[in-house]
Amino acid sequence: MIIIASLAPLFIYTFQTIFALSTVPKFDPAHAWHAPLWIWFHLLQWNLANQIQDPEEDRKNKPSRPIPAGRISVDSAADMRWVTVPVCLMLSLWYGTQALLASTVCAVFTIWYNELHGDKMGLSKNVLTAIVYGCAEVGGTVAAGKSIQLQTLYHFADQAYRFLELRHGQGRCFGSRT
DSSP: OHHHHHHHHHHHHHHHHHHHHHTOSSOOGGGTTHHHHHHHHHHHHHHHHHHTTOHHHHHHHOTTSTTTTTSSOHHHHHHHHHHHHHHHHHHHHHHOHHHHHHHHHHHHHHHHHHTTOGGGSHHHHHHHHHHHHHHHHHHHHHHHHSOOOHHHHHHHHHHHHHHHHHHHHHHHHHTOOO
């Protein structure tokens, strides 16, 4: 069970990369590595912010994570968390204003989710998570293709909504609190 839980971020990362690459308007294989790079940095930002919030919960529920396993201290992870914000913004600036906007929205909603306790209410937790995952797809697509069209944004909004429905329904059915 621990192995499956540990692989969840890898599956999310892989699916976000596939979705991002599949919606690039003009796919160029030479730029395909840009999508996973952009998504990985932003997923790192999200995961660091999330994992420093309640180390005790992770010690009980997910002891294989780096903080509970003692591979990194909470203070070091917090330092890394705040370093990733400007790193992600600078990386996004390299890809243009659309990627920078996606990165900024991702950073703002990550702060809302973690530092402003948006994760404490079921609906806001799920809405914020859906928005951040949607931003990751938008940013990954822009990184791989340099720009996206309005129709593609509608696609991302639809995917984020479907993710929200799935996540919120799952939490209500199974009584999930984490």
